[in-house]
Amino acid sequence: MPSTLRQTIGRLPVLGSFAKHVYRAVVARNFSSQGYWEQRYALGGNSGAGSYGRLAQFKAQTINEFVANRGVQTVIEFGSGDGAQLELAQYPAYTGIDISGSAIEACRTKFKQDSSKRFLLASTREAQDARAELALSLDVIYHLIEDAVYDEYMTCLIAAAEKYVCIYSSNVIKTAPALHVRHRIFTDWMAKNAPSWRLISKVDNPFPEDPRDPQGTSWADFYFFERHQH
16 A cells, blocks of 8 residues: 555544554555564664663563573574674573574674674574574564464474573563554463473563553563473
8 A cells, every 4th residue: 555545544534543444454464574674674773672771681680590590501592683682691602593684694793702692594494403492582472463474483483492482572462553563372372382381480571561651661571481291
């Protein structure tokens, strides 16, 4: 739908609200998660407010404590983004995977002096074969708009985890204002598709969503899973 039509719809006094919902639905059906994030990073955008400030500090403290307490030696992250969150991490060895080539190149440059970290484009065989004791998904799941993309992402996340999975996300169905956000109950997916993984810990966000402070609050909480052998 061209921008001129979008502008016309916005000016309609009576049908404006309904037409905007129609426009949103049309755009959503044609939305590409990969295209959105590649363009965002290529144009100099970042990973979002959750990777900065007090939210980033909370996330780093929670994961660093888990890694230290469990003696985790290798970590893999699906959706490594711009690397801002990683600057606060304390992982012995780290593999970052992302769908955006621009984000991967930026991280390789940022951490080029750190041999404990490597970054792989998600579409490569090396990324698909990568494994680690702990697999991370931070502020990613609710950005996976397409069902097929979501299912593939979750499958890869679980396949790459040898012992633990850490997911930081919303876990509810609700309407989101942005086209690049779609909330899901991912624990339903886990129960159906990864029954050998059990939730061992949930850490509530100390800065829960507040519309008055979108940059300093979040709808995401931490969920830690452990593989149980039958």
